[in-house]
Amino acid sequence: MSKLRVNGFTLSLDGYGAGPDQTLEHPLGVGGEALHKWLVTTRTFHQMVIGKGGGATGVDDDFAIRSFENVGAWILGRNMFAPSRGEWPDDDWKGWWGANPPYHVPTFILTHHKRAPIEMEGGTTFYFVTDGIHSALEQAKAAAGGKDVRVGGGVSTVRQYLEERLIDEMHLAISPVLLGSGEHLFAGLDMVxxxxxxxxxxxTADATHVMIGRA
Incomplete structure (x- = not known):
């Protein structure tokens, strides 16, 4: 049965999933890149994101590998695709990742502003969903063909699906970094x-991996 999953979602020790003031120069907010040391050193990251060999194996890499297994579609918030707000300023921006994004399956972007789908290299096609999280999930499950749907973030998107009790399982990587401010994942949510x-x-040395599921 298809699941809605969150995998490899990194939090600071004080609960922030991104730093403040996201810009083109700071796609994860100020200080946000420091959260992901556990991931960027792995062999999986080197192969799937950088497109090169190398990288470390071990527990962190094992979690990175699992995060891509049996994923048939992704759901992302708009900030995971672009730094802009409001109407799309142009059609040239095609995501943070270049011509060959690491998704390799249909990927659904939550937004309030219409935009035509964008077909990228490597099997990724970005679809822009303007009618909410339930519609995005319905479309993603249909596109996934029985495989799981992965919610990639950001914080607001994960929170919306949690509030509706739609996420089946989560893997959080808690990084030994304090951000002080930014986007807090659990503020106001009673997970119990x-x-x-x-x-x-x-x-591990760079993260505490925590698994969360339904009680």
């Missing part, structure tokens, strides 16, 4: 009342 519990945890 929403029906979630911690199902496991593993610590």
């Amino acid at each position: 009342k929403l029906g979630y519990r911690c199902t496991g945890q593993v610590a």
